[in-house]
Amino acid sequence: MKLFKTILVGAALAVGLAGGANAADKLKVGFIYVGPTGDFGWSYEHDQGRLAIEEALGDKVETTYVESVPESADSERVMTQMALSGTNLIFATSFNYMDHVLNVAKKFPNVKFEHATGFKRSDNVSTYSARFYEGRTVIGHIAGNMTETNTIGYIASYPIPEVIRGINAAYIAAKKVNPDVKMKIVWVFSWFDPGKEADAATALIAQGADIIMQHTDSPAAMTIAEEKGIYAFGQASDMIQFGPNARLSSIIDNWGPYYVARAQAAIDDTWTSTDTWDGIKPGMVEIGAFSDKVPADLQASATAIKDALAAGTMHSFTGPLNKQDGSVWLKDGETADDGTLAGMNFYVEGIEGEVPQ
Amino acid sequence: MDFSALSPVALIVSLMVAATPILIAAIGELVVEKSGVLNLGVEGMMIIGAICGFIVAVETGSPWLGFLAAMAGGAAISFIFAVLTQYMLTNQVATGLALTMFGLGLAALMGHSYAGIKPPKFGTLDIPFISDIPVIGPLIFSHDYMIYISLMIVAGVWYFLTRTRGGLVLRAAGENHDAAHALGYKVIRIRIMAIMFGGAMAGLGGAYLSLVRVPQWTEGMTAGAGWIALALVVFASWKPWRIILGAYLFGGITVLQLNLQAAGANIPVAYLSMTPYLVTIIVLVIMSADKKRTSLNAPACLGRIFHASS
Incomplete structure (x- = not known):
């Protein structure tokens, strides 16, 4: 033995x-x-x-x-x-x-x-x-132009700087082209919970949102958008197969x-x-092809923004920008430094609601 | 904030949709536990049901066949659990946990080529005129069929457990398997049937998720619903009607907090997100305040291994 x-x-x-x-x-x-x-x-x-x-x-x-x-x-x-x-x-x-x-x-x-x-x-x-926020600037620009109810729904995961940065970037870009735009934000406190993400999308649509953005990981919201006949953007992946009519474009992580x-x-x-x-320049962030629902002139202006971000001639966070409480964050022409962006924990002026603590 | 945008009718309709998967899975698990078996594999059986239902619905174009296949799939995987725990006398807790992991993995494998496919649309009740009545129409007469079926299942389970001889025998097996055995009842056979019913219901609940609530297949899409269903059984203190109460309460608060957020309610989000769990805990505490009654409700032989020779 x-x-x-x-x-x-x-x-x-x-x-x-x-x-x-x-x-x-x-x-x-x-x-x-x-x-x-x-x-x-x-x-x-x-x-x-x-x-x-x-x-x-x-x-x-x-x-x-x-x-x-x-x-x-x-x-x-x-x-x-x-x-x-x-x-x-x-x-x-x-x-x-x-x-x-x-x-x-x-x-x-x-x-x-x-x-x-x-x-x-x-x-x-x-x-x-x-720098996903560069992508958010592009899709925010599209959403601001295309929303008819002036309401963009945003499904957020956790209140960390990356997510808050995305909300701010999308809002700033949408607001620039549509001063009446409103952003309704729902926090689901999960990265991946298709059922809850779908419920959040349904709630946002019931509240008048006609374009949905998300910072969660599943394509559930895209499926709901397709079903309800509204628009959405692919998140992290292209997601076109989940919303052939709903998907306007996407932010793809490469x-x-x-x-x-x-x-x-x-x-x-x-x-x-x-x-x-x-960011966009080295190709770590890609913008998915525009759907034909996006008008040609809007496609052109969105592409121009994408190119400017890649070339460095444009920054997603360029002053004048105030914080939500009205205090000055960036003066005219000033751009945000990476340190502030990395630790961002505040909304910019115009976004309603509070950042969950 | 704008409360006028919150429509109570729309809220109730979406809470029923959110609650139905856990409602169906929980009523199945209730029968299993009533027979004296604790099957912690609800999550695994749900996801197997979700993918089986999805595959068959996509391939045949019929969501009804999908739901049937989901029940068959859930029952089949629960049969593994039944054989292991009833014949090989394995530990029920460990086997149930293993079933969950096995189910999640197997479902991912089966669903590999089914991501990004749209399932056929499942019908909703539409009675001319009646479904169009304001408030009552959307509230009672225009849900998808599965919501009515889920309520019928609960009624059926209640009737079976409390009004039939078969239900009495099943409860006897759960309360005292030695006595049931001495009376000549086949405890193991009863339990296997209960386990498979539980599997079929969990599968049906999972398919509701993949065919109606989210309409898509994503790996791991049950995301913990099976565990909530398990908690619901305790919450309901093993009484069928209370499952509806618990499921709608949980689903309702989940949906309400998302809607309140979308409406811009000035309540800290962290509190809103924890409310479904908080309310569940509070109700549990209230209901278990009378210790004697709660312990009377739990099947006495729950989770205990039965061996005829002992």
């Missing part, structure tokens, strides 16, 4: 060693997603980025992912498990993983971490995000190029902790 056990242990060790040797050749990249990869929104696009790594780097990498990881201590367990099983580079793709990423990173100084949409970094934790570059850097041993915040 004892001999048998010894043989077993030996065999297990041999397998383990062989596995280790094999793993050493390859860069192991792990991803954790806040929703399912099939949400056809946020997590779906991150998974497309993961597939882009596999495509670009082939057998130099091995990728794994865990989906629907709650933004709680659970995520710490998942990342610890990944680090323990030899993963070299971990992408944590939701805002509230933040402190958990830092905790795990402290325990595994040799593992590299990348945290999406966060702002806390350390020697082995990078942060990266996209993580692939960044992910490939970071994985390559890890292979070349040139990876360092950085903070990346890319």
Whole structure:
């Protein structure tokens, strides 16, 4: 019996060693997603980025992912498990993983971490995000022009700077072309809950909204918009299949190029902790094709805005802009600095309601 | 803020839609628990129902066949649970949790090529003239058929459990399986049938989500509805009619808080979002204040393994 056990242990060790040797050749990249990869929104696009790594780097990498990881201590367990099983580079793709990423990173100084949409970094934790607000400026421009009830519905997830920035950017752009525009905002306090997102869309439509924007991850609102015959925008992913008539355009997250570059850097041993915040110009934020419901002249002006944002000749937050309470935020011609944007926790003047605390 | 924009009729209609998936799933679980089995796999069975119903409705073009398939799918996956817990005597809590995870994964696999497809539209009741009466028309006579069916199911379950011999036997198995066995009733067979009924109902509730409430398939789209259904059974203290009360209360507050937000109510959103859960807790506390009565309501053999030889 004892001999048998010894043989077993030996065999297990041999397998383990062989596995280790094999793993050493390859860069192991792990991803954790806040929703399912099939949400056809946020997590779906991150998974497309993961597939882009596999495509670009082939057998130099091995990728794994865990989906629907709650933004709680659970995520710490998942990342610890990944680090323990030899993963070299971990992408944590939701805002509230933040402190958990830092905790795990402290325990595994040799593992590299990348945290999406966060702002806390350390020697082995990078942060990266996209300037989604540039996309919001473009779709806000379209929505302001196209709303007939002068009411835009906005389904928001959590009151974090990124979401508030999106609301402000869309409102500023809509207000510029339509001074009477109103924005009705519903907070659902979830990234992914199709039932609730659908209910929120229904509530907004009942309150007179004829265009829906969303900052949640599922295409539920798009489906409802299609059913009720109003307009909406694809969020994170194109979503045209969910609203062939409702979808006017979309903001598409394109993580692939960044992910490939970071994985390559890890292979070349040139990876360092950085903070990346890319917008339309490098292609991290894409604007989906305009539907034919958008009039040609509006398509042209929206494209012009997109190009100006990409060229840097225009900024989504350009003064004169006041905060909601009427105090001056940006003077005429002044543009917002990244620090203020990264921590934005206030509405601009004209938006009704309060930011939930 | 503008309360005039809040139409009570529209609110009640949308709260019924929001509540129906958990209502149907909860009434199924109530029967399961009445027979003495605790199946925590409601979430898994719901999502299996959601995808089975969706696939069949899309392929055949008939939402009715979709709902039937959802029931079959939910019952089939619950049969796995039934075999494991009733014949192999596995732990019900662990098996139920495993069923949830299995269901979520299997549904994702099955639904892989069904994302982004529009299901056929499910009909609503439309009686000439009557459905057009203001207030009463939209309130009572123009819901989709499944809302009426869900209420009929609750009535049927109530009748079965309290007015028929079969219901008495099922409750006997849940209250004291040894005594039921000694009287010659097939405890295991009764429980398997109850579990499969529960699975069919959970499947139906899931299909309501994917065919009516959201009309689309997305992975993980039940997003915790199964757990709310489980809580509803306790909330209702194992009484069928109270399931309706609980489901509509929960659905109602969820919908109301979203509408209040859209109407620009000047109430901090955090409070609004927590109200459905808060009210549920308060009602639970009130109802369980009389400890003796609550414990009398819970089936005495709930979650206990039955083995004939013991």
